[in-house]
Amino acid sequence: MNATVATSVFGVFMVATVALGLLATRGRRKGNGEGGGLAEWSVGGRSLGTVFIWVLMAGEGYTSFSYLGAAGWGYNYGAPVLYVVAYMSCGYAIGYVVGPMLWAYARRHGLVGITDMVAHRFGRPWLGALVAVLATVFLLPYIQLQITGMGVVVSTISYGAISLNQAYFIAFAVTTGFVVVSGLRGSAWVSVLKDVLVIATLGFLAFYVPMHYFDGYGPFLDRLVTEKSQWLTFPGHGDSGLGQAWFITTSFLNSLTVVIFPTTVAGYLGAKNADVLRRNAMLLPAYNVLLFVPMLLGMAALFVVPGLVGAESNLALFQLVVDSLPAWAVGVIGVAAALSSIVPMAVFMLVIGTMWGRSVLSLVPRWERRQKGAAQVVVVVAGSLALLLTYTAPNTLVRLSLISYEGMAQLLPMVLLGLMWRRLTLLGATSGLVVGVGVVCGFVFTENDPVWGVNAGIVALAANLAVALAVTYAGPRERDDRPDDEVLARDETGAPKAPEAPEQEAESGRAPAGTGY
Template sequence: MTGGVNGVALGVFIFFFVAVTVLGFLAARWRRADNALSLDEWGLGGRSFGTWITWFLLGGDLYTAYTFVAVPAAIYAAGAAGFFAVPYTIITYPLVFLFLPRLWSISHKHGYVTSSDFIRGRFGSKGLSLAMAVTGILATMPYIALQLVGIQAVLDVMGVGGGENSSWFMKDLPLLIAFGVLAAYTYSSGLRAPAMIAFVKDALIYIVIAVAIIYIPYKLGGFDDIFDKAGKAYATVNPATGKPKGSLISGPDAQWAYATLALGSAMALFLYPHSVTAVLSGKSRNVIRRNTTILPLYSLMLGLLAMLGFMALAAGVGVGVKGYNPQTAIPQLFENMFPDWFAGVAFAAIGIGALVPAAIMSIAAANLFTRNIYKDFIKPDATPAQETKVSKVVSLLVKVGALIFVLTMDKTVAINFQLLGGIWILQTVPAIVGGLFTRWFHRWALLAGWAAGMFYGTWKAYEQHTPAQNHFAGNADLIPYIGEKGYIGLTAFVINIVVAVVLTFVLKALKAPEGVDETSPSDYTADSGEPGVKEELPLAAS
């Protein structure tokens, strides 16, 4: 923060924030269904979104404020290693093209609202379904918290509530207000609110990126000077480690870690509860297939976005400042380089980019609790209206938990817990993705494999340390029998698979009960308009 409040930027930020707040509340009336007290309506938007709405919703869901801040911040702090986010978002779409349409079909055929609903129906196991639901909720909580971290970084750069001499209440008041607004319109409008706001969010982000990638290099003397200055900054020695701070090109010792992190992240991305929620809101199987072909346009934006990390170094943002927080580097770059009014637009893009995914994530986590904990274990006879009311309340509690996480814990801890969430979500792949193609795995074997992967991944992540941090300081460790450093989550996934395969052979030989599969092969290719497929809810009369 350069000092003082940037009044012009703050004014522009407030204007857009108020505008999307109004949209959030108006969304309750947008294509409203006749039966509003249903999770299909509140939690899945009536299962009625077409190709473009789903595209904006998924884009707003997956490419978050944290992406806007953290991807270039990773480039800023370490160099080329941070670019893993670009190839992984490219790799993920061919992978999900294979299984997302099947997940959509089976979910609409049987009225599943969450991926854990599918697990329960496919394997006849509430225990395995519960494990997947708890994993999803745990992985989502720090992710929501990091959206609030993104808003907080913008507020700090604008000089709002960031004064060190302020009381804790005044310092965090702007974040509390943003949280309150988010909670209110999510409770009121459900998934329709982030779906409508996503249009504004994506438009602002594309405008900011287009301007930044042309205007900032012009101001800094071109890309030659940017790369030259960034290279020199990376070459300086970090006194804490005695090694260079980063590099423009990953060295041979980092290639396994880079490749496995990209692959593991690609496998996990669309299994996060918020990703599944956005997918199931689509009105047809073809909507999902089209989206897997046009969503890579966001990867182009992400590649340009990552370049901002180099630009921040070349502009001298935070260079030489002891203990500088890389998460504020990009907001600070915008304030330093743009006119105040356009800096406000950029800050609004980041802030709104936090509201959209935070809303979807809280809805997704609430749906998991309602369907796979509350209904399965607490009140099996819950009516659709009761489910909706519980989900609304839980969505508020999830946000409160995320807010407490942000206000009470160090931001580095929040980031590391989000990295741990990626390791955990990867352990749901054998059950969810495997279950979409085969019933061969035994339900108990899948549960044991999940437990083994969760234990190994959490243990190894806990062991990672740096001179500045004792635990959870990274996501790479030596791969057994290979001896190269690789992504812990992918190693844990391999252990998960091995345990599941071995135990499946053993349990089948012992003729252990396998549970009832309520699905049939034709369910996995069903589309809207076919008999028995759950269609969008009828719209309310105007």
């Protein structure tokens, strides 16, 4: 009976989710090609306002990790999990400057993704394709992890009636169908529903769990300080190696990386103007308050469901929910957690499809004028690959998941330094990228992360930057006939200057290569 009630609630909300995505595309099916073209599908026609950008970017950052992983890390380690709050808040501050810059650059030249920007900046279409392949490698683990997270949620709220394998397929089918049809605009609309449910359910749990199990926050915190004090200091519980140096370097590296993460850039490029992004950067940190709830409840689970080991710790929060709440409430909380998988997974798949459709498959003449169709095919292929790996090799990408942010960080010199400093050469940027990726993979795959007590990614980024600068200064200077204001156009306030000409949205055309900001 409990399983029927909870899964029925879940099913109704999933149907509503797909319907909301379809509703979001009404009236937008115009322009180049069916469905309004690649720009409408991938960046919402660059027309999203402050509210939609806020919920979209909050939704992309608040994943199933926030329900499962944050609680699991709180359960296993304690204090080190606070790095999530630290890097996201700092990243929003950096995004206040970087977001408008990337938005203006992309709009000025009719670009729809990070791979477009790299190819355009260095005048090499193949470089965009290379970055697309590399970024896909670092994004696929996120898709697999979201499929796994949503599968665990679905199986748990069904009280075991739905097997994990069935739940994984449900996660894949719902998300793939949703993103192919609705694109970025649909994800933004569904993010509104997700945010309402997330705020409501976490607000309820933050009050309910301490009162139900401990008679209030006072007794709960007293027990935590008295019995589990190790969880409240660095490096947390156990021999994790996640000390203060790791916390600082990880927060710093991730706060830089998040602003050029392909999914974040997709959110930037969906804005209708740069002021939307500035307001958004000021509002987004408020959403981070919600992250404290699963972290705290994960530590509360130490007293209620002790003895969870390994991956079982990720179920710490849902064990509290299933054990103490009626089935309909379990279903609603399960929907909030599932949408926290669907929205970011949709954005990840959307970005992969856009990168390949725009930068890789468009190099083939027969696909050049069918970029949106090619991107949608890639979405299905990427989701299918992640689902296949979830079934056949669930642990294969565990190490790759560790280097997702650390690996993506190696694009920082090529993207940010390349846009800000016209002297950086193609040889210097690619040499640094190769060295950075090689170093971070070497550390992680030999299980030396953290290394010397710090995040391995920041060591790799230092090597990356050093090589990029050395090769740039030692090698021949590339000829650049662009005027200064074309490289870095700014208005009277010093902010990136928006273009005066209408944006270029040609479905088939890549922007002219070799021109700068």
